[in-house]
Amino acid sequence: MKLETLEPPVYERLARQVEDSIAQGSFLAGDRLPSVRQICSRERVSPGTVLQAFGLLESKGLVEARPRSGYFVSAATPAAAPLPENPVVEATPTEVGVSDAVARVFKDASRQDVVPFGAALPAEALFPTEQLSRCVAAAARNDPGMLGRYGIGAGDAHLRHQISKRFADVGCRVAEAEVLITIGAMEAINLAVRAVARPGDIVAVESPTFFGHLEILESLGIRALPVGSSCEHGLDLEALGQALEDYPVKAVLQVPSFANPNGSCMSPQRRAKLVSLLDDYGVPLIEDDVYGDLPFGSQRPKPVLAWDKGGQVISCGSFSKSLGPGFRVGWIVPGRYSERVRRLKYVNTVATPHVLQAGLADFLERGYYERHLRRVRQAFQTQMSRMAEGIRAAFPEGTAVNQPAGAFFLWVQLPDGVEAFDLGHRALEAGISICPGPVFCPQGRFRNYIRINCGMPWSPAVERALTILGHLAKELSRQPRTGKGKGGSRAVG
Amino acid sequence: MKLETLEPPVYERLARQVEDSIAQGSFLAGDRLPSVRQICSRERVSPGTVLQAFGLLESKGLVEARPRSGYFVSAATPAAAPLPENPVVEATPTEVGVSDAVARVFKDASRQDVVPFGAALPAEALFPTEQLSRCVAAAARNDPGMLGRYGIGAGDAHLRHQISKRFADVGCRVAEAEVLITIGAMEAINLAVRAVARPGDIVAVESPTFFGHLEILESLGIRALPVGSSCEHGLDLEALGQALEDYPVKAVLQVPSFANPNGSCMSPQRRAKLVSLLDDYGVPLIEDDVYGDLPFGSQRPKPVLAWDKGGQVISCGSFSKSLGPGFRVGWIVPGRYSERVRRLKYVNTVATPHVLQAGLADFLERGYYERHLRRVRQAFQTQMSRMAEGIRAAFPEGTAVNQPAGAFFLWVQLPDGVEAFDLGHRALEAGISICPGPVFCPQGRFRNYIRINCGMPWSPAVERALTILGHLAKELSRQPRTGKGKGGSRAVG
Numbered sequence: 008m009k010l011e012t013l014e015p016p017v018y019e020r021l022a023r024q025v026e027d028s029i030a031q032g033s034f035l036a037g038d039r040l041p042s043v044r045q046i047c048s049r050e051r052v053s054p055g056t057v058l059q060a061f062g063l064l065e066s067k068g069l070v071e072a073r074p075r076s077g078y079f080v081s082a083a084t085p086a087a088a089p090l091p092e093n094p095v096v097e098a099t100p101t102e103v104g105v106s107d108a109v110a111r112v113f114k115d116a117s118r119q120d121v122v123p124f125g126a127a128l129p130a131e132a133l134f135p136t137e138q139l140s141r142c143v144a145a146a147a148r149n150d151p152g153m154l155g156r157y158g159i160g161a162g163d164a165h166l167r168h169q170i171s172k173r174f175a176d177v178g179c180r181v182a183e184a185e186v187l188i189t190i191g192a193m194e195a196i197n198l199a200v201r202a203v204a205r206p207g208d209i210v211a212v213e214s215p216t217f218f219g220h221l222e223i224l225e226s227l228g229i230r231a232l233p234v235g236s237s238c239e240h241g242l243d244l245e246a247l248g249q250a251l252e253d254y255p256v257k258a259v260l261q262v263p264s265f266a267n268p269n270g271s272c273m274s275p276q277r278r279a280k281l282v283s284l285l286d287d288y289g290v291p292l293i294e295d296d297v298y299g300d301l302p303f304g305s306q307r308p309k310p311v312l313a314w315d316k317g318g319q320v321i322s323c324g325s326f327s328k329s330l331g332p333g334f335r336v337g338w339i340v341p342g343r344y345s346e347r348v349r350r351l352k353y354v355n356t357v358a359t360p361h362v363l364q365a366g367l368a369d370f371l372e373r374g375y376y377e378r379h380l381r382r383v384r385q386a387f388q389t390q391m392s393r394m395a396e397g398i399r400a401a402f403p404e405g406t407a408v409n410q411p412a413g414a415f416f417l418w419v420q421l422p423d424g425v426e427a428f429d430l431g432h433r434a435l436e437a438g439i440s441i442c443p444g445p446v447f448c449p450q451g452r453f454r455n456y457i458r459i460n461c462g463m464p465w466s467p468a469v470e471r472a473l474t475i476l477g478h479l480a481k482e483l484s485r486q487p488r489t490g491k492g493k494g495g496s497r498a499v500g
Numbered sequence: 501m502k503l504e505t506l507e508p509p510v511y512e513r514l515a516r517q518v519e520d521s522i523a524q525g526s527f528l529a530g531d532r533l534p535s536v537r538q539i540c541s542r543e544r545v546s547p548g549t550v551l552q553a554f555g556l557l558e559s560k561g562l563v564e565a566r567p568r569s570g571y572f573v574s575a576a577t578p579a580a581a582p583l584p585e586n587p588v589v590e591a592t593p594t595e596v597g598v599s600d601a602v603a604r605v606f607k608d609a610s611r612q613d614v615v616p617f618g619a620a621l622p623a624e625a626l627f628p629t630e631q632l633s634r635c636v637a638a639a640a641r642n643d644p645g646m647l648g649r650y651g652i653g654a655g656d657a658h659l660r661h662q663i664s665k666r667f668a669d670v671g672c673r674v675a676e677a678e679v680l681i682t683i684g685a686m687e688a689i690n691l692a693v694r695a696v697a698r699p700g701d702i703v704a705v706e707s708p709t710f711f712g713h714l715e716i717l718e719s720l721g722i723r724a725l726p727v728g729s730s731c732e733h734g735l736d737l738e739a740l741g742q743a744l745e746d747y748p749v750k751a752v753l754q755v756p757s758f759a760n761p762n763g764s765c766m767s768p769q770r771r772a773k774l775v776s777l778l779d780d781y782g783v784p785l786i787e788d789d790v791y792g793d794l795p796f797g798s799q800r801p802k803p804v805l806a807w808d809k810g811g812q813v814i815s816c817g818s819f820s821k822s823l824g825p826g827f828r829v830g831w832i833v834p835g836r837y838s839e840r841v842r843r844l845k846y847v848n849t850v851a852t853p854h855v856l857q858a859g860l861a862d863f864l865e866r867g868y869y870e871r872h873l874r875r876v877r878q879a880f881q882t883q884m885s886r887m888a889e890g891i892r893a894a895f896p897e898g899t900a901v902n903q904p905a906g907a908f909f910l911w912v913q914l915p916d917g918v919e920a921f922d923l924g925h926r927a928l929e930a931g932i933s934i935c936p937g938p939v940f941c942p943q944g945r946f947r948n949y950i951r952i953n954c955g956m957p958w959s960p961a962v963e964r965a966l967t968i969l970g971h972l973a974k975e976l977s978r979q980p981r982t983g984k985g986k987g988g989s990r991a992v993g
Contacts, residue, residue, distance in 0.1 A: 117652070130649035140644035143855060144637035150634035154826040155624035159610070190683055190849040197848060205701045205721065226847045228698065327850075328609055333647040335853045350599055354712070355690060356683040356721045356849065357820075360828045360856055362636060451862070 008216040017052055018059035019271070025064060027392050029080055029286055030410070037465045040070060040078045041336075088399065091269070091407045092422035093237040094452055096214040098250050101449040103225035109218050109446050112431065121474040123441030127267055127328075127416045128460035133377045133386055134331040143366035153361040157273040159353065162188025162338075163364035169371040170338055175477070175480045179313035181322075186392045187339050187352060189497045192297045195323035195339035196260070198351045199293040202321070202344040204257040205228050209294075211250055211259045213242050215447035215456070217267040217419075218296070220260055224449075231449040232256060238409040238418065241271035243341035244280055252290045258291045264308040265298035267446050268458040269418045270411025272308055280322065289319075296324040297337075300380055302413040303388040312398075318343030326367065334363050336375065387415040397470060398459065401477025403484040423454045426484045441473045510545055518557060522573055522883050523903075533563060533571045581892065582911035584762070584900045586730040588947055591706040591743050594942040596718035602711050602939050605924065607741075609933035615965040618933030620760060620821075620909045622955035626879055627824040628872045635868075636859035638699040644853040652846065655681025655831075656857035662864040663831055672806035674815075679850045680832050680845060685790045686824075688816035688832035688975025689753070690716055691844045692786045695814070695837040697722050697750040704743055706735050707947070708911075708940035711752055711761040713788070717942075724942040725749060731902040731911065734764035737773055744781045751784045757801040758791035761885035761940050761951040762911045763904025765801055775807040783814070784837070789817040790830075793873055795906040796881040811836030819860065820871065821907070827856050849960045852894045880908040884954040890963060891952065908955045914948045918976045923950065926972045932965045 028034055041049075043380075044055045049211050060079050064070040070078045116125040146153070161167060167186040174181040189195040196219075204210055206228035212220060214233035224231050234250050235243040242261055250256060263273045273281070275493075294311045302308060314354035321344060325337030326424040336359060352358075372374060395408050395417055405422035421427065426444030434441050442460075444453025463469060514912035521527050534542075536550045538639065543550075563571045609618040639646070654660060660679040668672040682688040689712075697703055705713060707726035717724050717801035727743055728736040735754055743749060756766045756774075765772070778785050778814050787804045795801060805815040814837060818830030829852060845851075863869060888901050888910055898915035906914040920936030927934050935953075937946025956962060 020735070071841075106847075110843065118586075134642035134648035136646075136648040139647045140640040140855075143640040143647070147633040147636040147640070147859075152624050153629075154628040154632045154636070154824040155627035157820070158824040193850045194848065214696035222843075222847045226694070251908050327650070331647040332850075333854050334901040335849065335851060350603065351719060354715045355687065357686045357825075357826065358828060360853055362633070363853055365641075365855070405528050442590060445895070459930070 014306060016379050018034065018056050021046070021050065021052065021057065022063040023172070023389060025060065026069060027158070029069060029297045030392060034080045035081050036080050038080045039076070040080065042077050047074050047205060075321065089407045089417055090238045091409055091456065096448070096452065097450060098232060098234060098246060098253070100119075100209045100230040100254060101347050102107075103221050103229075103231050103449045105218055105221045105449065106225050107224060111369045112442060112480055113473055115435055116425075120438060121435070121481060122439045122468060123463065124434075124472065124476070125442045125460065127462070128320070128382070129328070129415055130389070131470060132464070133383055133462070135375065136331060138375055139366070139370055140329055141495060142370045143363060146365035147362050148370060150365065151445045152456065153365060156360045156361065156372060158361040160357055160358070161186065161349070163355055163361055163368055164366035165372070166336075169368050173371075174177075174310070174312075175307050177313070179310055180314070181340050185340050185342075185345070187221060187341060187345075187348060187393060188364055189323075189337045189339055189352065190359055191327050191335045192295060192325035192337040193219065193223075194322050195221065195325070195337045196293060198339060198348045199321040199323060199341065199344070200224065200227060200229065201351050202341065202347040203291050203293075204413045208257040210258045211247065212449070213261045213266060214450075215268050215444065215453055216260075216338065217262060217295070218446040221447075233449055236261075236266060236269060236271055238269045238271050238411075240277060241266060241273040242277075242281065242450055246285055247281075249291060251284070256288070258293050259285065260293040262295045262298065263311050264296060264412055265301060265414035267414070268297070268416060268442070270409045270414060270416070270445075272412055273311075275309065278309070278311045279314050281312060282320065286317060291319045291321055291342075293320045293415055296319055296322055297328045298414040299324065301384055301387060301415070304324035304412065307332075312340060321348075321419065329383070330367075330370075330376065334367060335359075336363055347362075356379050379426045382412075387413075387461065388461070389466055391415060391417065393465045394459060394461045394473065398477070399471040401474045403477070405482040405484070406421055406480070406488065415460065417459045417461060419457050419459055421457065421480055422484045422488075423455060425480055427454060427457050430476075430480055430483055433483075434476055436465070437475050439476055439481065441476065510773060511549045512712065513558065514545065514553035515541070515556040516551065516882065516885075518553065519562060519873050520881060522562060523885055527573050529573050530573050531571065531573045532569070534654050535570050540707065552942075565724070582900045583731045583902055584911050584949065586728055588727050589726045589941070589945065591727060591739060591746070593702045593723040593747060595943045596714050596722075596724050598711055598714045598939050598942065599718050601717060603851045605935060605939060608928055613931060614928070615932045615961060615968070616956065617952045617965065619952055620951065620955070621825070621933075622821070622876070622880070623957060624679060626876055626955070626956070628656050629722060629824060630864055631868055632824055632859070635863045637790065639858035639862060640855050642870075645668045646858060649854065651851045651854040652849075653851070654679065654842070655852055656854055656961060658861035658865070659829075660831075660859045664733075667805075667863075670800050670806070672803055672807070674833050678833050678835075678836060678838070680838075680841060681857055682816075682818075682825075682830045682832055682845065682854055683849055684820050684828045685718075685788060685816050685818035685830040686712065687744075687784060687845075687848065688818070688830045689788060690836070691711065691832060691848065692814040692816060692834065692840045693717065693720060693722065693751065693753065694844050695834065695840040696784050696786075701750040702747050702815045704740065705942070706754045706759060708761050708937065710788070711754075711939040726942055729754075729759060729762060729764055731764050731766055731904075733770060734766040735760060735770075735774065737770060737777060740774075741932040744758055744777070744783060749783055752778060752784050753786040753788070753901055755788045755791065756804050758787060758794060758904055758907035760791070760907075761909060761935070761937075762908070763907060763970055765904045765905055766804075768802065771802070771804045772807050774803060775813065777889055778812060779810060782951055784812045784814055787813055787815045790817055790821045791907040792817065793822045794877055794880060794908070796877060797905065805833060808835065812839075814874065822876070823869065827860060827988055829860055837869070877906075879957070880906075880954065883956070883958055884908060884910065886958045887952060887954045887966065891970065894967045896970070896974040899973070899976070907952065910952045910954060912952055915977045916948060916951065917979075918948050918973055920947060920950050923973055923976055924971075926976075927969055930968050932969055934969065
């Protein structure tokens with residue numbers, strides 16, 4: 008889809024920055040905001056523009072001017088909106104059968120003329136593809152021989168070094184030799200799961216959880232044991248403890264930072280507790296850290312791997328979400344499962360294309376990645392905040408939207424009785440894709456939940472699509488109930 | 501490894517060409533050879549050089565001059581050497597456990613200072629890496645957006661079109677839409693096996709068979725049912741028929757063209773019979789066609805797929821052996837298993853890097869691949885014929901070498917009692933890698949067989965290494981027997 012981009016006037020952009028800071032809690036009710044002079048000098052704009060921005064915020068009731076004192080956050084800021092609920096999940100090992108539903112959802116959703124709220128995927132324009140392609144072309148020209156060698160082994164040494172450095176930057180010691188390069192995080196997670204579990208075994212997952220994880224388990228004949236996860240705190244550690252007590256769980260598979268779909272980010276305390284709990288039971292954690300590089304704040308969450316002492320945390324990541332999915336370059340830090348993972352990598356795909364690894368290593372080494380991240384995180388934050396606002400404005404009463412602190416998708420709870428699959432069908436007829444909640448659960452829960460992609464720049468087309476979607480949801484919410492409650496457990500269909 | 505290349509004098513090169521033609525059966529005993537004048541004009545050399553070449557061949561007893569008639573192939577050409585035998589295999593489903601042995605064999609074999617007779621891998625210098633890298637660089641520059649998209653689906657349309665055209669060129673109709681691009685043939689075979697068999701199931705393989713196939717089965721917990729294969733005819737169809745009668749075989753996995761390791765190439769008649777036999781039992785064939793593009797003659801063997809009518813043949817291939825393994829680009833034609841294979845591809849690695857596919861499509865479209873194939877096949881043929889000669893000269897009496905009509909490796913049967921693993925250890929100490937026979941069999945047979953890579957140009961270093969290897973084999977053949985017969989069944993060690 009080609010979206011028209013709307014460049015907002017400078018004062019609007021400024022107003023939004025302040026609004027976002029308030030929404031993110033940087034300024035609380037009653038706090039004094041930076042002075043007009045400070046903003047003028049920081050943003051290199053005229054006092055008139057700043058006053059225009061504050062005027063806009065005043066009109067929204069978000070800030071108030073106090074004579075001779077400046078601007079303050081209104082005491083009467085809108086009450087915090089309720090977050091999507093976390094329906095109770097049945098902690099029972101479950102045969103996974105989501106892939107038919109996922110295939111149906113994405114069958115038409117990839118059409119070019121569809122507004123892509125369905126897939127969790129940034130717009131191509133947000134990736135530095137020109138700069139990346141120059142690095143790849145240079146790598147190909149500099150060492151053509153790479154195309155004539157398998158490159159069997161752990162992967163390009165420079166790239167592994169760069170990844171090791173990025174771990175070090177957040178206080179996590181991972182030697183270059185501990186990193187193995189994979190075809191994206193998807194292969195990494197496949198290798199991790201296959202290294203620790205066999206068909207028929209049980210792997211604990213978050214509920215809701217990324218459907219791709221469920222499809223991996225399904226393809227391997229491994230049962231999923233869903234454990235609740237809330238938007239605020241992530242994985243429910245108490246429920247996990249009970250699950251470990253009750254069942255011979257072979258591994259826990261989860262996304263600790265900006266989970267897909269509910270956006271949760273576990274606190275450092277909870278990460279420490281998770282590792283200690285898993286240590287007690289001798290159960291490995293498979294950490295999917297694909298969104299970790301995309302916080303809205305300046306601080307990247309430390310991977311759970313940082314708390315690991317016994318090599319029981321297998322950490323997986325990739326550049327697909329943050330830099331460009333076309334590379335298909337990811338990594339795995341397999342801990343004590345190193346030997347098994349290496350062999351599985353050989354057996355699965357032999358090696359990862361060397362020339363792409365070399366191009367990427369160069370891109371990282373030049374500091375381009377950090378610069379790109381600063382830009383793209385800002386873009387995602389702005390897009391997500393506009394989308395959340397748009398949903399609140401357009402959707403029926405009783406809709407709850409999460410407030411993630413990173414990545415680029417929203418988790419939306421619709422009023423009881425609005426069936427996400429029904430909404431999805433109608434939306435697709437109107438040229439809009441969404442991702443219905445039940446595909447995120449092996450037990451088909453989250454029937455009235457949807458995930459909305461915020462990966463594309465805000466535009467009139469996006470705004471229009473949200474309005475249509477809200478209208479469709481309102482229609483469905485007004486239909487007579489059929490007795491299906493929220494979080495119902497009918498199989499994914 | 502860096503090998504010194506030895507440029508032979510022109511008359512020697514000429515003599516070898518004639519010798520190869522005789523070895524390949526282009527000229528039989530008693531046949532008249534092209535005249536000195538014909539050769540002078542064709543090769544643009546002087547009559548003296550041609551006479552020198554014929555002199556050399558005369559001294560070897562290969563040709564004889566008849567006054568006023570020219571040169572003829574000697575009636576007394578050396579009797580056809582015996583081929584390696586095909587030991588009787590136990591047609592029993594067998595849990596596969598070769599990966600430890602394979603890991604040990606290749607642990608040190610990849611050292612830079614080792615003469616690489618172990619891996620089946622052409623020398624980097626034989627691949628057109630400069631030209632390839634220019635195509636990749638151009639693809640990256642022409643459409644940088646490829647790096648910003650997943651490219652989910654069957655793969656690059658141009659590449660699939662080129663692959664479809666190559667099938668058409670050998671009289672095999674495969675529509676572009678039937679081709680799915682994979683991470684090399686290794687991923688293709690993984691997807692194929694997973695599409696048709698589950699853990700605990702039985703898949704029939706050739707004996708001997710490529711250890712990579714065995715490792716795939718091992719990693720998936722699938723049992724292998726070995727079926728004999730001879731150097732002359734390939735898979736023993738009678739034995740296969742019996743196996744299909746006796747066991748619930750879920751698939752047959754084999755290399756019909758220039759099998760790894762025994763080099764066999766099934767005749768068209770046998771291919772037809774194989775498909776008809778499998779049709780009778782409703783069992784799919786997984787065809788690994790990675791060497792099909794490397795015949796020594798001008799005719800590429802038609803894939804078994806060409807005989808398939810019911811979508812029961814899953815054909816897999818790649819450019820790793822013929823063009824460059826660093827691409828990691830292969831394909832699968834999944835027939836009636838299309839839907840399942842597509843989903844498994846998504847779950848396994850999501851997609852194959854688009855930019856490499858685009859670069860390769862361009863390379864194929866420009867006709868570079870065909871031109872390269874003509875050169876490289878000639879090189880492989882020359883190298884293999886020299887290596888075979890070197891082995892016959894240096895190895896102990898009772899050694900048998902196969903005579904493949906394509907690819908770039910030899911299958912060597914050593915005298916009874918010479919243990920391939922022992923030879924491998926000693927060879928590695930001398931800086932030479934080999935691949936011992938037992939890794940090609942789930943039952944650890946072929947104890948006195950080795951596979952020798954002929955992928956590197958003939959050179960003094962290669963010649964020296966063969967002489968050392970022959971010497972070590974002779975030493976082992978003179979040691980007192982320990983009672984282990986050829987084709988013994990002790991587990992792979």
